[in-house]
């Protein structure tokens with residue numbers, strides 16, 4: 001299984017019952033772990049010790065040594081996105097805390113509110129992987145929106161007008177959300193939305209339009225031109241975050257569905273279906289650009305014996321270990337688990353001589369370093385066939401690589417056979 005480091009959050013809470021519920025919820029969370037403090041003094045020590053390792057905080061307002069929400073100033077002064085959990089709802093307090101910069105203010109109303117606090121933490125963690133582009137000709141608006149986004153740990157880019165925005169998006173595939181004003185020099189917001197929708201699907205890029213009070217029909221125009229949503233200025237922070245989060249969550253859900261359809265659950269590599277979909281595109285591009293492109297079929301040697309000797313579960317762990325080695329060594333290329341103990345790789349830009357050398361290095365890495373399973377360290381080998389035969393279909397190239405794989409097995413396994421060294425080859 002892939003090893004993942006859990007991210008740390010700080011929880012400052014004096015109620016034993018609430019702490020117990022939060023501990024239970026966090027125990028089931030693979031992505032985060034929590035450091036619990038029962039008062040402000042403990043929180044000061046923890047913040048000193050773990051400052052740069054913490055990425056968010058959940059705090060109670062009423063603590064034995066800080067009865068008036070002082071802990072919020074403490075966590076905010078350490079730049080920690082802070083979620084307030086409190087026993088009493090007080091609208092004035094809520095607004096005061098929100099303008100101080102807390103992420104949200106949640107009243108303790110049973111298990112559901114603790115779950116909500118944790119999902120906000122996870123949301124913030126996801127945001128670190130997302131980039132939002134803020135487009136407006138007013139530096140004040142750009143800076144206000146950017147600072148709200150950064151408070152929730154989004155990465156932020158800014159553009160002064162539509163033309164600049166288009167250039168930034170073309171160069172930054174991580175931009176998933178665009179928040180744009182209307183009137184701007186060079187290219188206005190509506191035209192920007194039209195341009196973006198010609199190129200990017202609703203599932204790939206979210207757009208939120210900004211309209212000022214008095215421009216009531218503008219919001220409808222934004223939606224008709226292709227925006228997902230709009231915000232009337234001036235807006236309250238809570239509405240801003242609701243709209244941003246709602247849109248990001250729907251785009252992430254679609255991404256997750258796509259990943260599930262394209263990824264092999266056991267190894268985390270792409271599956272066979274995705275290999276063919278993406279592989280055909282990459283092959284066509286390489287042919288158009290007159291670039292070499294190598295295709296390899298990799299197969300674990302005597303894998304049946306691994307299962308027979310160590311059990312099916314250990315066999316699975318061996319496949320996961322092999323997948324990790326391949327993924328690391330072939331990160332530039334399209335790699336997939338084709339099924340069972342067989343893997344496909346498509347390597348645009350390199351001929352079979354270079355591909356052969358690269359795969360041989362990985363073969364050696366694996367042969368030298370056994371895969372750790374629960375009870376044993378297991379050494380495995382693989383054989384592979386590689387070809388860069390030009391201007392044939394993906395299926396034909398895979399068939400050819402498969403013939404070379406067969407030769408590699410026949411020659412004794414634990415080796416690579418390519419166009420350059422295959423039996424009957426004139427290219428050696």
Ligand SMILES: Nc1nc2c(ncn2[C@@H]2O[C@H](COP(=O)(O)OP(=O)(O)OP(=O)(O)O)[C@@H](O)[C@H]2O)c(=O)[nH]1
Nearest residue numbers: 299300301302303304305307312313315316340341
């Ligand atoms: N543990 C585990 N085993 C699998 C999985 N998929 C396929 N296998 C096993 O992989 C083995 C493949 O065996 P064979 O096709 O005989 O090939 P091999 O033993 O690797 O021998 P050569 O390829 O000829 O070197 C079979 O025993 C399958 O049951 C899987 O997901 N997990």
